[in-house]
Amino acid sequence: MSIHIKRRVLALSELDDMSAYLEAAREGERKRIAMEMHDELGQLLTALRIEVLLLRQNVLEDLIALQKADEMKRLVDSIMGVVRGVVNQIRPAALDFGIVPALEWLADDFRRRTRIPCCLIAAGPEPSLSEMHAVGIFRIVQESLTNILRHASASQVEIRLTKSGSKIELVVSDDGKGLDMPVRRLGSYGLLGMAERARMMDAHLKIDSRPGNGSVIKLHVQEDDRR
Ligand SMILES: Nc1ncnc2c1ncn2[C@@H]1O[C@H](COP(=O)(O)OP(=O)(O)O)[C@@H](O)[C@H]1O
Ligand SMILES: [Mg+2]
Numbered sequence: 001m002s003i004h005i006k007r008r009v010l011a012l013s014e015l016d017d018m019s020a021y022l023e024a025a026r027e028g029e030r031k032r033i034a035m036e037m038h039d040e041l042g043q044l045l046t047a048l049r050i051e052v053l054l055l056r057q058n059v060l061e062d063l064i065a066l067q068k069a070d071e072m073k074r075l076v077d078s079i080m081g082v083v084r085g086v087v088n089q090i091r092p093a094a095l096d097f098g099i100v101p102a103l104e105w106l107a108d109d110f111r112r113r114t115r116i117p118c119c120l121i122a123a124g125p126e127p128s129l130s131e132m133h134a135v136g137i138f139r140i141v142q143e144s145l146t147n148i149l150r151h152a153s154a155s156q157v158e159i160r161l162t163k164s165g166s167k168i169e170l171v172v173s174d175d176g177k178g179l180d181m182p183v184r185r186l187g188s189y190g191l192l193g194m195a196e197r198a199r200m201m202d203a204h205l206k207i208d209s210r211p212g213n214g215s216v217i218k219l220h221v222q223e224d225d226r227r
Helices: 013-056 063-090 093-098 100-112 131-152 190-198
Strands: 119-124 157-164 169-172 203-208 214-221
Touching: 063 157, 093 100, 100 119, 100 131, 100 157, 119 131, 131 157, 131 169, 131 190, 131 214, 157 190, 169 190, 190 203, 190 214
Parallel strands: 119 157
Antiparallel strands: 157 169, 169 214, 203 214
């Protein structure tokens, strides 16, 4: 018996839909893995830490055993740190509280690390976003802030998230030195990654900059609360 599979060439828009669908599925899977690691591994490590502390209580008289117990506790603490880091890489934990608190966390973290003033202005009600859109917006802001720190020599940064109707506008601006060449000629992956995320979200991304006059990253996207 032979099976005939009808083959046809996919249109570009169908390929776009398909890759957006796959990306959404991947984000969902990442969220599940991150939660599983956080909950399961986190609990086991907490239990192990308690056991080590109890063991330590029983060997207070034995100096060598006491040193070993302290070393084990240090190791467990660093494994817990690694797990937290990996979980955060897979899926930013800050998103558990919604996009606005997550961006607030990014702005706080940026201010704390760089001492550069960075404010978040969120206008309109909290947008209701799918996992892919929330992660996309978070990662775009994160990469913009990393770029500002690395390249801009800025003294002021602003993140603005505005929702009006079902339209969402995100603007990340700095007053630094600006991009020194046209965006399309840049071969590095940060800005390309942002553009790719925007494409997956069916969003419009624009990077405006004049040398010496700061830079502005603008994203326009439709609210999408399919979860
Ligand atoms: N906010 C910014 N201010 C000034 N230059 C920037 C800014 N963001 C990006 N750039 C420039 O654009 C280039 C490409 O950025 P990116 O793709 O993120 O790559 P990378 O950060 O790895 O260099 C940077 O190397 C830098 O020259
Ligand atoms: Mg970069």
